[in-house]
Amino acid sequence: MEKIANNTLSFWQEEGSRLIQQNFEEFHSLVTQAKGYLRRGNYEAAAVYADIAAFYAICKHSGLFVSRELEEVLLTIGRKVIGKSVDHSQSKPCPDSPKHVLHVATYVANIGGHSRMLLRWIQQDTERSHSLVLTQQAPKEIPKIFKDAVSDRQGEIYVLNESIGSLISWAKQLREYAASTDVIVLHTLCDDVIPTIAFANKEQLPPIIFVNNADTYLWLGASITDVVANLRESGMRLSQARRGIEEKRNALLPIILSPIHRTLSRTEAKRELGIAEDSILLLSIARTAKYQTIDGISFADAHVPLLEKYKQVILIVIGPGNSEDWSAAIQQTNGRIKIFGEREDTAVFYQAADIYVDSFPMTSITSMLEAGSYGTPLISRHYFSPKSDILGGDAPGLTGNLIYVSDLNEYNQVLSNLVEDEELRLNLGEKTNKKIVKTHTGNGWYKNLEQVYQRAMDLPKLTVNTSFKDQICLGEPDSLLPYFYPENQHIDLDGMIQGHIRLMPFNERLQSWVKLTRKHGFSRLSLLLPEWFYLRYYLRLRT
Template sequence: MERIASDTLNLWQEEGSRLIPQNFEVFRNLVAQARDFVQRGEYHAAAVYAEIAALYATEQHCGLFVSPELEQILLTIGRQTIPIDVTLNKNFSCNKAPRNILHVSTAVMGIGGHSRMLWRWIGQDTERSHSLVLTRQGLHEVPKFLKDAVNNSQGRIYVLDKSIGNLVSWAKRLCEIAASADLVVLHIWSYDVIPTIAFANREQSPPIVFVDYGDHCFWQGVSISDVVANLRESGMHLSQERRGIASDRTAILPIILNPIQRMLSRAEAKRQLGFAEDSIVLLSIARSLKYRTIDGVSFADAHVPLLEKYDRAILIVIGPVDPEEWSAAIQRSQGRIKVFGQREDTAVFYQAADIYVDSFPFVSITSLLEAGSYGTPLVSRYPYSHASKILSADAPGLTDKLILARNLPEYTTVLSRLVEDEEFRLSLGEATRQTIIERHVGSHWQRYLEDVYCRATTVPGLTVTSLPTTDRMFVGEPDVFLQKVFSSRDIEIEEIIQSRLRLMPLKQRFYSWVELVKQHGFGRLNVLLPEWFYWHYYRRLQKWSISIKK
């Protein structure tokens, strides 16, 4: 199996080396189209094509993690469409602790790391007022827990795309809202161009912190961010080395966790789940896309040797929605691989676990942290070199305690020791719990946050000369692996363009739709509706019509 892993990585490298230049060329063409629109003064269309370019670079890695050329286009749009307003507060105080925080997110959901981090941040930082702007919430309901957190902090929630408008007009509105804030925190998705346009005139913007959730992929916002808050050290190093962010503008901000209280002993939790008290439970929880089969070896297959060796061992996996391809492994393990779909009631599973095994090939850091908080030892697979550290599950509180296995034989050996050696298993689990608490919970986490606030309000202002100016493609590690590890499928540029048709000006929307029809046959007419109308009227009408028919 070690040989297979080595051959696989070589194939990934070859494929990545071939695809990156092709993707980079497509990206360059999209950037050129956005630039052409800017030069013609068609800023609305330019913003849409800038978003298409950013989304493409996120989905199809182009050998770069930031595009200075794309950011300059967005800055130009902002400066041309949002003139400096002397009535806005331009005396944002330096060397003074911020009191009014404005969080900006693309969208928030009931599940997902962005929303949970934001909710816990507001709940922990109780000495400040926190408001929230959502740039593209669509039809999604703002979760009640977030509404309550913002209200309790005396803040407000603004949903930009509820109003008639487009990317540029929503950016103007964001700029206006931010005028009363002491500091802005960006929790945005990688392709969201609205904040970069909104804060192009830095002299009338508050200090800005960018939270680097997607540190493994392309994102934009470097040109407006005073400080980039990295969730882990590998992300911070990549920010400095590949995004050109100065070291004094980067900081570590661990993922915040709620204090975890064990309500059940492992034996009690196992009984509730119907397992014997002396069973050894291995647990893994992640979204289904993180468990892709590699070289015909599924996540379940990787555990069969261990399960065949120890008849008391059980593997529970929460997340995969279609376990059909795991059926052979489940059969070989006499049904001791238990697969569940995505669910929120995971506490009893965490409390039953003796060992936590990370998803593969896409790691799940939040799940590792939550499992470790219960005093469970953690194991993750990492077959790459140090140059690809961004692909690992490193994080404050994990780096020294997480066991990394380089290949499947080593993985089985590591798990075997944990199964056999109860004293080692328990002591490692308790040490892991302690280091996680010291970095991710309560006042411990608050110290990291205060450092981020302090940096953002004291670091010298951004200048054009402090930023890179041209896009440079890189073909090497980790870039050559990113497409295989993080993307479940190739996405055609036409698909991305069609997903953004509703954002385009009417003339450009119709022209692009006609071009797509010529290439692919008749297209859906509802993509010709503007996005604000589609989400808030057309989709609601559809839902109402369906409910009437029922």
């Protein structure tokens, strides 16, 4: 089975290299269009096309983890439209330690790793005031829990796209909000152009920290960031090797977790789920896309030999729902493979689990951290070579305890050992729990945060030379990424343009609307509305 999988990986690498070259040509064309608008002084259109280019590179990996050419477009816009407006009379000395923190996010929600990290940061950092700027929150409501957290820290929340304006006017607002703070922390999505425009001129700015929430994607902000806070070691290595982040500006800040406490013993949790108390429960939780069938061998199929060998073993997988290609494995194991769709009530499953098995071929780090927090041993199968360690499941709290395997034979052998040896399971689970708690919660996490703050305050302001051409990479991990996120491959360029059309100046908006109408048939007239009007009035009239 492993040889077949390796053949698939070889195909992915070969086809992925071809796709990367094709994607880069389209990406570079979009960057060239942005440069053209920039040369003509149409900064609004240049900003929008830079936004489209970044979004394209995220959906269609183009062999880059940073684009200095694209960032130079945004820096030039910022220097042209914002640089001269800086009021030097308002300058203030930089404090030894920050007291006022300004967080910048694209949007926040009740669920999602970006939002949870930001929320817990504000809640845990009790010695400072915290304010929050949201660049694209409207028309989504700000969750009450964020309002309460910021209020408790004597801060304010600002939503840029609620006001009449454009990308550039919103960038100007962000620049104004940053003037009175001690440190800026960027939690923005990869394609958010507003901060790079806003902070292009670093005079009179406090230090900027970028939280590397999406380390397998190209993201904007490397050219303005004083310290990159990476969430794991592989991300930190990639930031230095592929994003050009200097070692001294490359820091590690573990994902912050809320302390987890058992409310049920394993036996009680199994009883609540209707599972036999003497069963051995294997658990896996991830999004559907992370469980990909390779050459007809599904995630469920990989566990059939183990379940046939040990009749007391049950596998529960939360996320994929009713996957048809798992039916044979379910039948072979007499229904001891149970599949559920995405759900929020996962705590009882975590507490019932004896062993946590990571999703593959794509890992789910947050789920492993949560499982390990309950004292459950963790096993992850890593298909790829050390060059692709960014595709693995590493995290500071997992290092030394997560069991990594490279093939199915080793995977089944390790699982067999864990099934047969309860003491091994309990000891490994306890060590995993202690490491995660120490690293990702409470004072342990807070010490890491203080070190990141201090590094940002002590280092001289970043100066970046962006005057060189983007160079793509066709090897690992790049060649695998088009297949790692297959759902993105179905998004076409016209769809991306349509998603950004309301941000364009009127002439470019009308021209794009006409092109889309000629190509695809009559387009919605509401696409001709400017973004601020659409969000502020049109959507309200429709509800």
